[in-house]
Amino acid sequence: MRSLQETAIRVLPELRAVQVEQGLLMSPAMHWFFDTNYDLFETSIPPGFERMSLRRAAWRLLSSDASVLEVPEPLWARFLPQNVTLVVAWRLGGLLRLRNRKARTYAIENNSPGEALFGRSIPWPLDVFVRFALGAFMRMFFERVALGTPAAADSYATLPFFRRIEHSMILGLPTPSLGADEAEADPNTAIFVGHLDARKGLPELMSAWSEVEQRLPSASLVVVGAGPLRESVEKWVTARPGSRRYLGQLPHDRILSVVGQAAVVVAPSVRARRWREQVGLPIEEGLSMGRTIVTTSETGLADWLHQHGHSIIASDALETDLSRALVDALTYPIEPSSVLDSLPTRHGRLVADSWLHRAY
Missing domain, CATH: 3.40.50.2000 (Glycogen Phosphorylase B;)
Structure with a gap:
């Protein structure tokens, strides 16, 4: 052989x-x-x-x-x-x-x-x-x-x-993750997972989240990852520790459990020269846990996500539309079972x- x-x-x-x-x-x-x-x-x-x-x-x-x-x-x-x-x-x-x-x-x-x-x-x-x-x-x-x-x-x-x-x-x-149908999410929590840099839309997210806090005081945002904007994220989190958390870089085998604790996964990527979001691993991880996705039209899954009720924002409209999309998703998330049922076996x-x- x-x-x-x-x-x-x-x-x-x-x-x-x-x-x-x-x-x-x-x-x-x-x-x-x-x-x-x-x-x-x-x-x-x-x-x-x-x-x-x-x-x-x-x-x-x-x-x-x-x-x-x-x-x-x-x-x-x-x-x-x-x-x-x-x-x-x-x-x-x-x-x-x-x-x-x-x-x-x-x-x-x-x-x-x-x-x-x-x-x-x-x-x-x-x-x-x-x-x-x-x-x-x-x-x-x-x-x-x-x-x-x-x-x-x-x-x-x-x-x-x-x-x-x-x-x-x-x-x-992706397919539904093992135990996703039993994972309990905090209905007021959104999560960002990824490289902490501008092309992932992190500056726009931090700006939009301030508006989310005003419109939805019970909301909280969890940030996971490492990258050049780490110090900015840490400083930003300390300004409002009650509604902002930074967990740092986590081993990949812990990501799904952390994602499962949030109701919404936010991935507001923007184009940067040759780079454009192709799919987005955090999007896959969020779907596999039955979570509502808020992302931009940059991902190659944008049409499918839109057809299945997730929130798609034009990347040039993040400053005006991201906070509204997050408030809507946190207030009216897609039923997790519906997200899981939309996935292949x-x-x-x-x-x-x-x-x-x-x-x-």
Whole structure:
């Protein structure tokens, strides 16, 4: 029997705690990662996860007899040069063995290709060239693409040749968490979980919360995470400790229980150059616990969330609409059982993984 290393390889640029958890449930594969994310805090890395350099990974792919390579999506601009190196090495290694090997990927980027790569709108001649080059690259080196959101499907559909690649849209929704139907939430509490920086909408949230406190004196906000705005958050919390709490960075295995104690999960992300919220792990965690979501139109799940009664705010309207949305959500949250009933019986990422790794 061939080892996992010889059958399938899954490349992760930045290992996250949720990827460790999901990796144990996915199709058997070796996991190669190049760096670690801040949220790996206190998470043990199990066997089957190996830290790599780009040179070592490319050399291993050239000599590997594996049949499946899953790499990050091509519209992940920061990783694109490494991605090109890896898929070229994979393709060449296959040709040396007289095998037509191509890569596979899970895609959730919902920016346009030009904005994903350059962080801004670009002149149309350059935009046409970029789309053509990306489409040709994917056609040559990719054989299967799982799309995690309708917004991602729309982005990739703009690439020439993409429709000739086998692809499927599999909505990346979570399943209900174990015990979610029994978790009791404080009806007056909202929670923010994530990196403490401006692109997560934290300044807008702190400003809006002052208005929430005036309109709903019983409300309280819990903030979880670490990042460059930590000192600002700590100072802000001390001004009104009765309605504001900062818990710092928590191990990932504690997040769900903390989320379950709140009635509302708030994730007011805004665009920042090339970055746009693709799905939002706190949104997934909130849904899995049956909680009402208040977020912006930036997430690729915005349409689904709106259709199921959650609050979606245009990112350029946060200053005027966020406080109202929070008051409404805290006053009239969606029934937790309704949120849980709207979720699938198997996590969409795992469904996508099974489709990506199935044999022809």
